[in-house]
Amino acid sequence: xxxxxEHIHTCAQTGARYGILHTPSGSFETPIFMPxxxxxxxxxxxxxxxxEVSDGLILANTYHLWLEPGVDIIAAHxxxxxxxxxxxxxxxxxxxxxxxxxxxxxxxxxxxxxxxHHKSGAKLFLSPEDxxxxxxxxxxxxxxxxxxxxxxxxxxxYMKQSVERTxxxxxRGKDAHRHPETQALFGIVQGGPHIDLRRxxxxxxxxxxxxxxxxxxxxxxxxxxxxxxxLDEVVPMLPDDKPRYLMGVGTPDDLIEGVSRGIDMFDCxxxxxxxxxxxxxxxxxxxxxxxxxxxxxxxxxDDRCDCKVCTTYTRSYxxxxxxxxxxxxxxxxxxxxxxxxxxLMAEIRQAIQQDRxxxxxxxxxxxxxx
Amino acid sequence: xxxxxEHIHTCAQTGARYGILHTPSGSFETPIFMPxxxxxxxxxxxxxxxxEVSDGLILANTYHLWLEPGVDIIAAHxxxxxxxxxxxxxxxxxxxxxxxxxxxxxxxxxxxxxxxHHKSGAKLFLSPEDxxxxxxxxxxxxxxxxxxxxxxxxxxxYMKQSVERTxxxxxRGKDAHRHPETQALFGIVQGGPHIDLRRxxxxxxxxxxxxxxxxxxxxxxxxxxxxxxxLDEVVPMLPDDKPRYLMGVGTPDDLIEGVSRGIDMFDCxxxxxxxxxxxxxxxxxxxxxxxxxxxxxxxxxDDRCDCKVCTTYTRSYxxxxxxxxxxxxxxxxxxxxxxxxxxLMAEIRQAIQQDRxxxxxxxxxxxxxx
Numbered sequence: 001x002x003x004x005x006e007h008i009h010t011c012a013q014t015g016a017r018y019g020i021l022h023t024p025s026g027s028f029e030t031p032i033f034m035p036x037x038x039x040x041x042x043x044x045x046x047x048x049x050x051x052e053v054s055d056g057l058i059l060a061n062t063y064h065l066w067l068e069p070g071v072d073i074i075a076a077h078x079x080x081x082x083x084x085x086x087x088x089x090x091x092x093x094x095x096x097x098x099x100x101x102x103x104x105x106x107x108x109x110x111x112x113x114x115x116x117h118h119k120s121g122a123k124l125f126l127s128p129e130d131x132x133x134x135x136x137x138x139x140x141x142x143x144x145x146x147x148x149x150x151x152x153x154x155x156x157x158y159m160k161q162s163v164e165r166t167x168x169x170x171x172r173g174k175d176a177h178r179h180p181e182t183q184a185l186f187g188i189v190q191g192g193p194h195i196d197l198r199r200x201x202x203x204x205x206x207x208x209x210x211x212x213x214x215x216x217x218x219x220x221x222x223x224x225x226x227x228x229x230x231l232d233e234v235v236p237m238l239p240d241d242k243p244r245y246l247m248g249v250g251t252p253d254d255l256i257e258g259v260s261r262g263i264d265m266f267d268c269x270x271x272x273x274x275x276x277x278x279x280x281x282x283x284x285x286x287x288x289x290x291x292x293x294x295x296x297x298x299x300x301x302d303d304r305c306d307c308k309v310c311t312t313y314t315r316s317y318x319x320x321x322x323x324x325x326x327x328x329x330x331x332x333x334x335x336x337x338x339x340x341x342x343x344l345m346a347e348i349r350q351a352i353q354q355d356r357x358x359x360x361x362x363x364x365x366x367x368x369x370x
Numbered sequence: 371x372x373x374x375x376e377h378i379h380t381c382a383q384t385g386a387r388y389g390i391l392h393t394p395s396g397s398f399e400t401p402i403f404m405p406x407x408x409x410x411x412x413x414x415x416x417x418x419x420x421x422e423v424s425d426g427l428i429l430a431n432t433y434h435l436w437l438e439p440g441v442d443i444i445a446a447h448x449x450x451x452x453x454x455x456x457x458x459x460x461x462x463x464x465x466x467x468x469x470x471x472x473x474x475x476x477x478x479x480x481x482x483x484x485x486x487h488h489k490s491g492a493k494l495f496l497s498p499e500d501x502x503x504x505x506x507x508x509x510x511x512x513x514x515x516x517x518x519x520x521x522x523x524x525x526x527x528y529m530k531q532s533v534e535r536t537x538x539x540x541x542r543g544k545d546a547h548r549h550p551e552t553q554a555l556f557g558i559v560q561g562g563p564h565i566d567l568r569r570x571x572x573x574x575x576x577x578x579x580x581x582x583x584x585x586x587x588x589x590x591x592x593x594x595x596x597x598x599x600x601l602d603e604v605v606p607m608l609p610d611d612k613p614r615y616l617m618g619v620g621t622p623d624d625l626i627e628g629v630s631r632g633i634d635m636f637d638c639x640x641x642x643x644x645x646x647x648x649x650x651x652x653x654x655x656x657x658x659x660x661x662x663x664x665x666x667x668x669x670x671x672d673d674r675c676d677c678k679v680c681t682t683y684t685r686s687y688x689x690x691x692x693x694x695x696x697x698x699x700x701x702x703x704x705x706x707x708x709x710x711x712x713x714l715m716a717e718i719r720q721a722i723q724q725d726r727x728x729x730x731x732x733x734x735x736x737x738x739x740x
Binding site: 298 | 409414415434438439447453455665684687691693700
C-alpha cells in the first residue's frame with residue numbers, strides 16, 4: 001500500500017481527527033492543507049518557499065499538465081517532481097473536474113468524455129484508464145479516480161446515473177492503475193446533495209477498496225450550510241482507518257468546519273487566487289491591500305502572523321507594489337496567504353490534540369471577519 | 371565626503387580600472403553593474419535574492435517614487451531603504467531622464483521643467499532644487515544632478531543651450547543639497563556627440579566639484595559605434611580620483627566596451643526587461659525561452675552558469691512556465707539574467723587585475739553571439 005493513515009487522536013469536543021498520513025515521500029500530520037501547483041508551479045513561489053508555506057504535500061492538475069507541456073516532456077523529466085524539482089510529496093487530481101468545469105462542449109459516454117480544449121477548441125478524449133495512466137506518468141504519491149462532477153443541483157435522475165458511472169469508472173481506474181505500490185489511488189464520493197446517492201457511492205467505493213477516499217462535488221456553488229450538511233452525513237460513511245479528503249476546499253472557515261466534521265486533507269486555489277486579486281487572508285479577515293486606507297499604513301499585513309512578509313514589510317509598501325503592478329506584491333501576498341493557512345492547520349491540529357477544537361473555533365471567529 | 375573612489379589597478383592591455391567605491395553603506399569593487407529597482411523593487415525579486423544577483427548596490431528611480439507612493443510615505447519609512455527594507459547601498463537618479471523620455475508634453479524653463487504626468491496627464495513641475503530635495507528624502511547613498519537629456523541628434527545650437535542649462539542646474543543642485551556628508555551628489559556630463567560641448571560640460575562640472583561624474587545622454591538611440599567614440603573622448607576628461615558612471619548601459623558587450631574605456635559604474639533595466647520578454651542572457655548570447663526548440667530541451671539555460679536557476683531547472687521547464695504565463699518563469703529568468711551580469715563583472719574585474727581584459731573580451735565574444 002502506497003499510503004497509510006495512522007489515527008492518533010479524536011477531539012472530544014468535535015470528533016475532529018489528528019493523525020499521520022504516511023506516503024512514499026514522507027509522513028504528514030493531518031488535518032493538512034495542500035497548496036495547488038496547477039501547472040507544476042505553486043504560483044510565484046520557488047520550492048524552498050513552498051516548503052516554508054506548506055507541510056510538504058502539494059497538488060498538481062493532471063488536465064493542465066496533460067495539455068501543456070504534455071505527458072512525454074514530463075515523462076522525460078521522470079514525472080512532475082523531476083520537472084519542477086519539487087522534492088516533497090505530491091497529489092494529482094484526475095482531470096475530471098477541469099473537463100467538466102472548463103470545457104463548455106463535452107459529450108459524456110460510458111467509455112469516457114469527449115470535449116473541446118478550453119482554449120484552442122481542439123477535440124480531446126479522456127477515459128478513466130487514460131486519466132490513471134497519465135497520472136501514473138506524472139508520478140504523484142497520491143492520485144485520484146476519474147469521476148464526473150455534476151452541478152450540485154443537477155436533477156436526481158441525472159445525478160443517480162452519473163454516480164453509477166463514477167463508480168464504474170472508479171473500478172476501471174483501479175484495474176488500469178500500474179503502480180499501486182508507489183502511488184495511492186483514492187476513490188471520490190459523488191452524489192450532490194442526495195444522501196442516499198452519497199451513501200450508495202461510498203458503499204460501492206469501499207467495496208472496490210481504495211487506500212483513501214475523497215468527497216467531491218462540494219464547494220461548486222452550493223451554500224456553506226448545504227456543504228456542511230453533506231459533510232455531516234457523508235464523513236461517517238467513510239472508513240476510520242483511511243484518510244478523508246475534501247476536494248477544492250480552503251477558506252479558513254471551511255477548513256475549520258471541515259476538520260470539525262472529520263476531514264483530514266484539503267486543497268484549494270483560494271490562497272493564491274486571492275493573492276492575485278490583491279487580497280490577503282489574515283487572522284482578522286480579508287485585507288484588500290489596494291484600498292487607499294492602506295497607503296500610509298505602517299503596520300504589518302497581519303499583526304498575529306510571524307511570516308517573513310508580516311515581519312518585514314509594511315502594508316504601505318505592499319499596497320505600493322500592488323498599485324505599481326509589481327510582481328513582488330503578488331508574490332509576497334501569495335507567500336503570506338499560504339503561510340497563514342499552514343499556520344492555521346498547525347493550530348487546528350494542536351487544538352484537536354488538546355480536545356479543544358470547538359473552543360479554538362470560537363476564538364478564531366471572534367477575531368476573524370468572514 | 372560621502373563617497374570615495376580608491377584606484378587600485380589599471381589594466382595594461384586596455385586602460386580599464388579596478389578600484390573600490392567606498393560608500394556610507396559599504397565598499398564595492400569596481401567596475402560594478404547596478405540592477406534597477408525602479409519602484410523600490412528589483413522586479414520579481416526579494417532582498418535576499420537581490421544580494422545574490424548583485425554586488426549590493428542598486429538603483430531606484432526618483433521620478434516614479436516621487437509620483438507613487440510619493441515622498442511623504444517614503445519619508446515615513448525613513449527613505450527608500452526603510453520602505454523596501456533594502457539593507458545594501460542605493461543610488462537614485464534625478465528624475466530628469468524620465469521627465470524627458472516619458473512625458474510628451476513639457477516646457478523647459480530656466481527655473482525647471484513643467485510637464486504632464488505620463489499616465490494621468492496631471493500638470494507637474496520639477497526644479498533642480500526639487501530633484502535634489504526629493505533625493506535627500508529618498509535617502510540614497512549616491513544621488514544625481516538634475517540634467518536635461520536631449521536626443522543624441524539634437525542640433526548643435528540646442529545642445530549648446532541645453533548643456534549650459536545642465537551646468538547651471540548642477541550648480542543649483544549642489545547648493546540645494548542638504549546631506550553632502552551622507553549622500554554623494556554626482557554631476558552628469560551631457561553634450562550628445564559634440565566633443566567640444568562634452569569637454570565644456572566636464573570642465574565646468576569639475577570646477578563645481580562633485581564626488582563622482584556620470585556620462586549621460588548615451589544609450590538613447592545612437593549606434594554603439596557612436597557611443598564608444600564619445601566614451602573614447604569623454605572618459606579622459608574626467609578626474610582619475612573620482613568614480614565614472616555610464617548611465618543606462620548594461621548589455622554584456624556595452625559593459626565590456628565601457629569598462630575597457632575606463633568606466634567604473636553602470637546601471638540598466640536590460641536584464642529585467644529582457645526577462646519580462648522571456649529572453650535569457652547567456653554566455654552564448656540570447657535565449658528566447660518561448661521558442662518551440664526549447665520545449666524538450668533537457669539542458670540548463672546556460673551551461674557555463676552556476677546560478678540556482680541553471681543548476682536546478684531545464685530549459686524545457688522554463689519554457690513551460692513562460693508558455694503557461696506563470697510568474698515563476700519571469701522570476702527565474704530575471705534572477706539568472708542579473709546573476710549573469712554580476713558574474714560577468716566579477717570576471718571583468720579579475721581580467722583587469724591580471725592585465726588581460728583585451729584577451730577576456732576576445733574570449734567572451736568568441737562564445738557570445740550578439
